[in-house]
Amino acid sequence: MFMVTINQDKCVGCASCVDACPAKILGxxxxxxxxxxxxxxxxxxxxxxxxxxxxxxxxxxx
Ligand code: SF4
Ligand code: SF4
Structure with a gap:
């Protein structure tokens, strides 16, 4: 099992990760x-x- 952590202070809102995540868990x-x-x-x-x-x-x- 894996734990994903996102540093939102650094996020520039490009949304690239949302489209690319094969598990479709990002938004x-x-x-x-x-x-x-x-x-x-x-x-x-x-x-x-x-x-x-x-x-x-x-x-x-x-
Ligand atoms: S890929 Fe873009 S939207 Fe996703 S965490 Fe990084 S900066 Fe933010
Ligand atoms: S792309 Fe999605 S499934 Fe892959 S490590 Fe990142 S959050 Fe997990």
Missing amino acids: MVDDKADVIGDAADCMGCETCVGLCPNECFTIMEL
Whole structure:
């Protein structure tokens, strides 16, 4: 199981992660990326980590 953390202070609101997440758990809330789906569905693929222009994501394996 993986835990996704988003540093919203660094989020520039590009929404790239929302479209790319294969688990479809990311969304935009007040122009910041957030986990809006079931966080337990995160696959740990780190697609979000790779594409975020501002290193907002941290993925930890639990
Ligand atoms: S690690 Fe993969 S599944 Fe998890 S939030 Fe990022 S893109 Fe989505
Ligand atoms: S890719 Fe990064 S900067 Fe863009 S919306 Fe997602 S968290 Fe924010």
